[in-house]
Amino acid sequence: MKFLTGLLLAATAVQAHYTFPRLVVNGKSEDADWSATRKTKNADSKTGVLSATSADIRCYASQNAAKTIEVPAGATIHYISTQQVNHPGPTQYYLAKVPAGQTAATWDGSGSVWFKIHTTMPSMDANKQVTWPAQNLYITDNTTIPAATPSGEYLLRVEHIALHQAMQAGGAQFYLACTQIKITGGGSGTPGPLVALPGAYKTNDPGIQVNLGAIQPDAYIPPGPAVWSG
C-alpha cells in the first residue's frame, strides 16, 4: 500500500510540471504559444530547472521569439500555464532593460540587469492549510508593471519555484520563461536593486532550501533582491 501510494504520488508529480508559453497583458494573451515568450527547452518535457546557479536559471536556454509585444506601464499581467501550478512556492517577476544598441528580440539578458517587481507569500487558509496566491490555477499570479518603469524594450521573466522537495539541497524546481516586451508610456523611476541571473540565487538560500512544513507561512523569505515597486 505504501509502495502504491508512492507510485501514485510520483505519477502526479510528473503530470504536475508546467511551462508558461503565453503572457497576458490587461486581459489579452499572446496570439499563440511562444510568440513573444521565448520557447524554453523544457517546452515538451516540462521539467523544472534544478540548479539555482545554472545558466538555465535566467531564461531556460530558450530560443529568441519572433515577436516583441507592447506592454503599457501600469498594465496588469500574468502568464498562462500549461498545467495547474499545483506545487507550493512563490511566483516572482523580474524585468531587465535592454541596453542601448540592442533589441529585446536578440539580447541575452546577461549582466547585473534584473530587478524584481513582484513576489508572493503563503498564507494559512480557514482549514489551516498553507496556500500560495494562484496555487492550483492554470495561470500565474497577477502583477502590475510599475507605472514608474522607464519606457523601452525589456525582457520580462516569470518564475514559479516549486518547494515540495526543497528540504534537500537541489530539491527546489524552478519553472520560468522570458518574454520580449516593449514598455510604453513609462515613467522616470530608477529600478533596482539590479542582480545577475545566474548570480542572484544560491542553492542554500533560505527561500530555496527550505522545509515549508517547519516554518510559519509569514517566515518564508523569497530568494533574490527586494521588490522594486516604482
Ligand SMILES: [Cu+2]
Ligand atoms: Cu511537478
